[in-house]
Amino acid sequence: MTVHLVGAGPGDPELLTLRALRLLETADVVVHDRLVDPRILDLAAPWAERIDVGKRPGGPTDAQARIHAVLLEAARRHDVVVRLKGGDPFVFGRGGEEAEALRAAGVDVEVVPGITSAIAGPAAAGIPVTMRGHASGFTVVTGHEDPAASRHLDWDALARLGTTLVVLMGASRAGAIAERLLDAGMAPDTPVAAVQSATTDAQRTLRTTLAALDDHPVDAPAVLVIGTVAGLDVVDGHPRIHDDELERLAADLT
Ligand SMILES: C[S@@+](CC[C@H](N)C(=O)[O-])C[C@H]1O[C@@H](n2cnc3c(N)ncnc32)[C@H](O)[C@@H]1O
Known part of the structure; x- marks a missing residue:
């Protein structure tokens, strides 16, 4: 049994990795955070169980331990468990703790990096x-x-x-x-x-x-x-390039 710790990217489903999409499409259960965009959850198979473990302000103090318990239970019941986290699972996502808890219980872990916000x-x-x-x-x-x-x-x-x-x-x-x-x-x-x-x-x-x-x-x-x-807004706006930088750019081009 393997739990896949998958990064969902910042929001736009087009920013998912191919690996994340393939795992979502085959997952038996998707354990997700509150910030994961609903359009991404819609990519999971219709039969996949979706479990929202998102923490809320004022929630229980042992919320993280409860998430570990949900993941262990899901790993016991299912072949493909996706733990879906916003952005990258190892950037402020407590993915490190979840990986350690799963490994300590003998569950294999795969990490699928995501595009961090x-x-x-x-x-x-x-x-x-x-x-x-x-x-x-x-x-x-x-x-x-x-x-x-x-x-x-x-x-x-x-x-x-x-x-x-x-x-x-x-x-x-x-x-x-x-x-x-x-x-x-x-x-x-x-x-x-x-x-x-x-x-x-x-x-x-x-x-x-x-x-x-x-x-x-x-x-x-x-x-x-x-x-x-x-x-700066180098895509839609007018980048404020300093004069000395413009000179350097011009020198680079010649
Ligand atoms: C618990 S951290 C998780 C970060 C995530 N693992 C990542 O790599 O983006 C949640 C914070 O990420 C940032 N964040 C996540 N998604 C965002 C988005 N679509 N727009 C702006 N900030 C976002 C916010 O600062 C939010 O408070």
Whole structure:
């Protein structure tokens, strides 16, 4: 028996991997999160059992242990069990814990990576997370840290890194995150984009600055992008390319 930990991508079913689609079509049971787009669940066979184990605010404190129990039970009853998670199963999806729990119970695990919202969210708004002249790296963090974590995020260090900062699970704490980064010395006019419900019909992008972020509500699910790339829309908009960068591009072409 094998449980397939499958990444469902950010929302749009066209962004599923071929492997994810094939597994969905053959699954006996699909155990899924709340954020998985209904259009993706529709791709499962009509006879497949669908189990929603999505956590809700104020839900039981042992919700994760209950998910492990559901997966073990499904693995005992069925040949093809798909554990479907939004984005990539190993990016803030607790996929690591689920894999460990299954392996400890003697159940085989296959991981099928998915397109993470950390990259696809910005991309859907025309924001490249790295770009010559803007950012030579990107850092992905949670905006909702586990209070019991043994090591906490060092926001002072994050503010100094100079890479694009991508924050998941930060919608309700956007103002507090901005304040923390401003306290750490990040420039108030640093561009910020909040890409909400990326790649779905409800996609909306808020463009603002770090200093003004607290003035705007951000609806979950959202990816916060902080850094100069957040001021760009290289697909539909007018990219703000610096003059020195234009000169470098012209030199590259000659
Ligand atoms: C528990 S994390 C799971 C992340 C997921 N494993 C991934 O790789 O995208 C949930 C967070 O992912 C982000 N997210 C997931 N889907 C999104 C979407 N379609 N648009 C914007 N943000 C999304 C939000 O920050 C949300 O709070």
